[in-house]
Amino acid sequence: MSNKVENRRSQPERIEAKPLRHPGRWVLATILLLLVVWFVIGAARNEAYGWDIYFQYLFDTRIAIAGLHTLAITLLGMLIGVVGGVLLAVMRMSPNPVFNAVSWVFLWIFRGTPIYVQLMFWGLIGAIYDSISLGFTQISLEPFTSSAFALAVVGLGLNEAAYMAEIVRSGVSSVPEGQVEASKALGMSWRQTMSRTVLPQAMRIIIPPTGNEFISLLKTSSLVVAVPYSLELYGRSMDIAAALFQPVPMLLVAATWYLVITSLLMIGQHYLERYFERGATRQLTARQLASLADAEGTIPSNVEVINAPEKKGR
Numbered sequence: 001m002s003n004k005v006e007n008r009r010s011q012p013e014r015i016e017a018k019p020l021r022h023p024g025r026w027v028l029a030t031i032l033l034l035l036v037v038w039f040v041i042g043a044a045r046n047e048a049y050g051w052d053i054y055f056q057y058l059f060d061t062r063i064a065i066a067g068l069h070t071l072a073i074t075l076l077g078m079l080i081g082v083v084g085g086v087l088l089a090v091m092r093m094s095p096n097p098v099f100n101a102v103s104w105v106f107l108w109i110f111r112g113t114p115i116y117v118q119l120m121f122w123g124l125i126g127a128i129y130d131s132i133s134l135g136f137t138q139i140s141l142e143p144f145t146s147s148a149f150a151l152a153v154v155g156l157g158l159n160e161a162a163y164m165a166e167i168v169r170s171g172v173s174s175v176p177e178g179q180v181e182a183s184k185a186l187g188m189s190w191r192q193t194m195s196r197t198v199l200p201q202a203m204r205i206i207i208p209p210t211g212n213e214f215i216s217l218l219k220t221s222s223l224v225v226a227v228p229y230s231l232e233l234y235g236r237s238m239d240i241a242a243a244l245f246q247p248v249p250m251l252l253v254a255a256t257w258y259l260v261i262t263s264l265l266m267i268g269q270h271y272l273e274r275y276f277e278r279g280a281t282r283q284l285t286a287r288q289l290a291s292l293a294d295a296e297g298t299i300p301s302n303v304e305v306i307n308a309p310e311k312k313g314r
Contacts, residue, residue, distance in 0.1 A: 050249035057240060057253050066236035067257050073152055073232060074218045080157025085164025092169055103165065110162035119226040122155040152224035160217055167209045171202035211269035215262050233257055
């Protein structure tokens with residue numbers, strides 16, 4: 001009995017960790033908050049912003065239709081970018097030297113030149129090529145070259161394909177080669193290996209940068225005025241601004257619409273990433289989860305709590 005009492009007395013008391021105080025952070029946060037409040041109040045009182053014109057044209061029908069045009073250009077351009085990116089990635093990883101060289105030259109040109117220069121080139125494509133000669137007949141390109149919308153979509157799509165090719169290639173390359181060999185050993189075809197083994201794992205790496213590229217493409221669509229195509233959000237806002245001689249409030253209108261659309265796309269990207277993160281759950285004990293939460297300052301996602309294994313007595 002006395003030994004037990006002595007053992008309890010000899011055991012160290014439980015250490016209660018207290019978080020360090022950081023008064024400097026709170027001072028800096030207060031200063032930043034005051035600066036933000038000062039800027040907002042100053043902007044609200046500044047007549048140069050033209051808030052009356054801003055609220056008048058924020059929900060204008062022409063602006064709303066221009067927003068739909070922007071979404072259409074972005075969706076179609078991204079579709080071309082994804083399909084072209086997959087094809088270029090396959091060619092880039094192909095052992096065929098011709099496929100590899102063609103994909104490398106495509107990436108070199110479209111990633112090495114500014115998108116604005118490329119769109120200017122597509123706007124002038126009708127002056128360079130009016131038809132394609134096949135020897136026995138000629139195909140007129142006028143239906144394509146006369147459509148500024150089609151030129152804008154193709155210009156953005158081909159540029160996006162160059163970036164999507166590297167995203168797809170990096171995602172596929174991230175899957176260990178041993179898993180592909182194991183799938184082949186199980187008798188899976190190339191299609192089954194890609195759909196059941198490679199792509200489900202690669203999508204967790206492909207989806208986040210693809211979502212970022214989609215949002216970036218939405219904002220890049222403002223450059224299609226170089227084609228020229230001015231029925232999208234930025235171009236339409238600037239047309240109205242030129243008629244009103246008020247560029248600042250119309251720029252704020254365009255910026256607001258871009259912010260709303262990109263915010264919705266970011267929410268969709270978040271849930272899409274969660275969908276493809278299934279199967280990446282980490283198993284931690286309650287104690288490990290508590291330690292990880294203390295270290296990161298938040299409870300991590302994709303964690304499954306399991307019971308701690310019982311210690312075997314000696």
